[in-house]
Structure formats: C-alpha cells, structure tokens
Amino acid sequence: MLVHFVTDEPAKIPAVRAMLEPRFHVVPQLLGGNDTAIGPSHVLMVDADLRKSVCVEQIRLVFRELNCIVEKLFVVRNHVRSMVAQAHALGATAVVSRPREVIVKLAQIELAKRASQADGVAGASPEVTDSAAAFASMFSAVRHGKAINLSDAEYATSQIVNSIVQNGLTAWLDNVRRYHEGTFQHCLLVTGVAVSFALDTGFSGPDVARLGLAATLHDIGKARIPVSILDKPGRLDPAEEEMMRRHPVIGYELLKDISGISPEILDGVRHHHEYLDGSGYPDGLNAPEISDLVRLLTISDIFAALIEARPYRPAMSRQDAYKILCGMDGKLENSLVKAFRNVALRA
Ligand SMILES: [Fe+2]
Ligand SMILES: [Fe+2]
Structure with a gap:
C-alpha cells in the first residue's frame, strides 16, 4: 500500500x-x-x-x-x-x-x-494501483530532471510479481487494461508478461525479479519524449519516429549512474529493440551480442504492445499477437517464441 x-x-x-x-x-x-x-x-x-x-x-x-x-x-x-x-x-x-x-x-x-x-467493490487491484503510482513517481522524476528512485522500480516490480503469482497473467492484463492507458499501461503490461514468461520458464526468484525490473524500466526513456509524440493519434512522421527511437539510449543514460543498477538491467533498457538479424536499434547488434535477458524482454515487449489498444488501431487478440511473433523468424529466437506459447495463449 x-x-x-x-x-x-x-x-x-x-x-x-x-x-x-x-x-x-x-x-x-x-x-x-x-x-x-x-x-x-x-x-x-x-x-x-x-x-x-x-x-x-x-x-x-x-x-x-x-x-x-x-x-x-x-x-x-x-x-x-x-x-x-x-x-x-x-x-x-x-x-x-x-x-x-x-x-x-x-x-x-x-x-x-x-x-x-x-467484495468487488473497489476498482483496480492494490498491486495495479501501487505499481502504477510507482511508475508515475519515476516518470515524474525524469520529467522534472530529478534522479530516478530505484526503489520505486523495485517496488513496482515486486507488486507485479506478487499479483502474477497469486492471480495469473490474464487477471493482470484485464485489470491493467481497464484502469490505465498509454505508456503506463504499456510498462505495466510488459512487466506482467515478462514476469509470467520468467515464471513459466522456471527462473529462480532473483532471475524473475531481474527480468521484471528490466521490463519495469525498459521504456523509462519515453519520459523524455514529448507527450504529443507518445500519444499521437496516428502514425508518426519520420522526424517523430526518429525522436521516438531515441528512447532506449535516453533510458540507458538516465539509469547508468544510479548506484545499485546492474549491467543486465542497463543492457535490457538499451537493447530491447535489437533483433537477432541486426535490423534493430539503437546499436544494430547481431545475435551473439544479444543476451538471453534481452531476448526474453523483446518478445514480452512486442507481445504486450500488440495486445494494447493504440490510438490508431484496436487491441489485437492474444492469439493474433502470438502469430505475429511466430512470423518474426530471424529476428526473435525461435525456441523462446515456442516456449512463450504457453504464456501467450493460456487463458
Ligand atoms: Fe521501447
Ligand atoms: Fe516497450
């Protein structure tokens, strides 16, 4: 609370x-x-x-x-x-x-x-409310030029892990989509999906927390992107797209000097838009340079983005979103996409 x-x-x-x-x-x-x-x-x-x-x-x-x-x-x-x-x-x-x-x-x-x-009287679950507030605190800090409080991110992550362990992913997705929108919704969804993926894969507690924290922080750089671009009700023009594609590096720069942040988290924040075939950004990494944590995070990120409603398109079903992941051959690791099936399609 x-x-x-x-x-x-x-x-x-x-x-x-x-x-x-x-x-x-x-x-x-x-x-x-x-x-x-x-x-x-x-x-x-x-x-x-x-x-x-x-x-x-x-x-x-x-x-x-x-x-x-x-x-x-x-x-x-x-x-x-x-x-x-x-x-x-x-x-x-x-x-x-x-x-x-x-x-x-x-x-x-x-x-x-x-x-x-x-009793079903109140609205969003306490975990949703608490983690959203912690996200609000982090985004507000960045927008006001202040340091990010890592304990906000850890707290949000632990709340999400608790909720997924107790109630499962579907309840989390429903709850988040009902009460939040935009970038917060996206971060809450990605973290829920990534935590489910880690739990389903049989990760240890610290590894679940690590992937969860990377997911919590993965788009923190968007706090520096103008809201007019983030919430634009249509496709971005090339200049806006270029600005948007800076968010992984911005996030990395915001976090890299915070004491206690681990290299894996920084790697996740900077590289969650990289693809195995070298076609991603910002560093155009190839498969050997992309860690397992980043591979899991990228799959979770894309899936969550597809099942969100965007101003220019409705939310996709989990089945359709998973089909798209399966079609991204060469960009995502096949064995992980297969393993993700359980998470994606479980009711
Ligand atoms: Fe991103
Ligand atoms: Fe994202």
Missing part, C-alpha cells in the same frame, strides 16, 4: 521510511519543496508543525492536488490540543500521537481495502 508522507522536516523522511518500509511504500513530499504531488496513493500521512500558518497553507495546497485520497492520518506529538484541532480542520480521518501508532492505522486501512477488493 502506498503512503504519501507530507512533512516540514527532511529528517523525518528517512525515519518514516525505516519504520514503514518494506510493508508500506512511502512517497515523501517536503512542504514548500518543488515536488509535485503524485497520485494515486492510498493514504496521506502528515507530520508537520500545524501551529505554523505557512505549514497549514502548504498542506492545504497538497491536499487540493491529492483530493482523491480519503484517508488522512496526522501525527501530533503529545496530542497538542491546538494542533489536533487544526488536523481535524484540515480533514484528518485519524490523529495519532506517535508515528508508531500509524502502523496500526495503516494495517486497518489495508485490511479494509483488501476486504472491499474481495
């Missing part, structure tokens, strides 16, 4: 992260900073000095941007009466006196959400 943490003190952010993660994923926002509020989180947690009118004003602005979030938890140390009153005036749904008490509240909210999911 995603917790949007709003505070006036930078030092509180690592403390709250240490307390809540990994069970809850924390999206921090410093009052008065340049951060854009990212939706959709499930819960707002506020720990700030409510005696300062400037803080209260800034919180109001944040709430206005995040008005879809119902649960608003305030931490007011020692229950200072004026601050408790201010919290309620701001729309608090709960006020606690110590950050630790928030965990209990969060657990209650999570339980209620899961129960309403089971």
Whole structure:
C-alpha cells in the first residue's frame, strides 16, 4: 500500500521510511519543496508543525492536488490540543500521537481495502494501483530532471510479481487494461508478461525479479519524449519516429549512474529493440551480442504492445499477437517464441 508522507522536516523522511518500509511504500513530499504531488496513493500521512500558518497553507495546497485520497492520518506529538484541532480542520480521518501508532492505522486501512477488493467493490487491484503510482513517481522524476528512485522500480516490480503469482497473467492484463492507458499501461503490461514468461520458464526468484525490473524500466526513456509524440493519434512522421527511437539510449543514460543498477538491467533498457538479424536499434547488434535477458524482454515487449489498444488501431487478440511473433523468424529466437506459447495463449 502506498503512503504519501507530507512533512516540514527532511529528517523525518528517512525515519518514516525505516519504520514503514518494506510493508508500506512511502512517497515523501517536503512542504514548500518543488515536488509535485503524485497520485494515486492510498493514504496521506502528515507530520508537520500545524501551529505554523505557512505549514497549514502548504498542506492545504497538497491536499487540493491529492483530493482523491480519503484517508488522512496526522501525527501530533503529545496530542497538542491546538494542533489536533487544526488536523481535524484540515480533514484528518485519524490523529495519532506517535508515528508508531500509524502502523496500526495503516494495517486497518489495508485490511479494509483488501476486504472491499474481495467484495468487488473497489476498482483496480492494490498491486495495479501501487505499481502504477510507482511508475508515475519515476516518470515524474525524469520529467522534472530529478534522479530516478530505484526503489520505486523495485517496488513496482515486486507488486507485479506478487499479483502474477497469486492471480495469473490474464487477471493482470484485464485489470491493467481497464484502469490505465498509454505508456503506463504499456510498462505495466510488459512487466506482467515478462514476469509470467520468467515464471513459466522456471527462473529462480532473483532471475524473475531481474527480468521484471528490466521490463519495469525498459521504456523509462519515453519520459523524455514529448507527450504529443507518445500519444499521437496516428502514425508518426519520420522526424517523430526518429525522436521516438531515441528512447532506449535516453533510458540507458538516465539509469547508468544510479548506484545499485546492474549491467543486465542497463543492457535490457538499451537493447530491447535489437533483433537477432541486426535490423534493430539503437546499436544494430547481431545475435551473439544479444543476451538471453534481452531476448526474453523483446518478445514480452512486442507481445504486450500488440495486445494494447493504440490510438490508431484496436487491441489485437492474444492469439493474433502470438502469430505475429511466430512470423518474426530471424529476428526473435525461435525456441523462446515456442516456449512463450504457453504464456501467450493460456487463458
Ligand atoms: Fe521501447
Ligand atoms: Fe516497450
């Protein structure tokens, strides 16, 4: 579950992260900073000095941007009466006196959400909502010229792995296609397909996570491509196509200096549009230079793209999409395309 943490003190952010993660994923926002509020989180947690009118004003602005979030938890140390009153005036749904008490509240909210999911009351599954929010956070960071937080990508990947393991690929595809569109939908679908492929192939847990993370990040370079090109309701002209084809290198450049990123992930991001016959881009690699991870990722990417609705064409059926993969002889590895049949066609 995603917790949007709003505070006036930078030092509180690592403390709250240490307390809540990994069970809850924390999206921090410093009052008065340049951060854009990212939706959709499930819960707002506020720990700030409510005696300062400037803080209260800034919180109001944040709430206005995040008005879809119902649960608003305030931490007011020692229950200072004026601050408790201010919290309620701001729309608090709960006020606690110590950050630790928030965990209990969060657990209650999570339980209620899961129960309403089971009843079919709520919309998208928590995994879809959480991973989409983590994608939103990454794309927003890139668009604002900030560093990508690798933990966002790892969190999104782990949520997707959980969902695929528990409910299978078809449920994931249905859920994502119902609630998201455009580049986010594509990234969520590719990761779901790649994770299913890895699980079906019998990969170990770390290998599933590695392919999943490469899929999560594979199109991050698109965050630097103008939306007018990404969402163009028609075919791209040659100049736009040229710009679009830069996204693997842009993604690679955005990620290469992040500590903890592995060479395999960078390879996947840069080379997921390469083909075995050398006709791909950006480096025109040939078969011996294309790793297994990239080969799996490319198949997952093409399949997911085909089963998405695009502004200029409807979504293709999984059967038809698989037929297209089978026809890409020489570009994709035949044995892998055969192995992918299970993933592609399983109901
Ligand atoms: Fe791509
Ligand atoms: Fe892609």
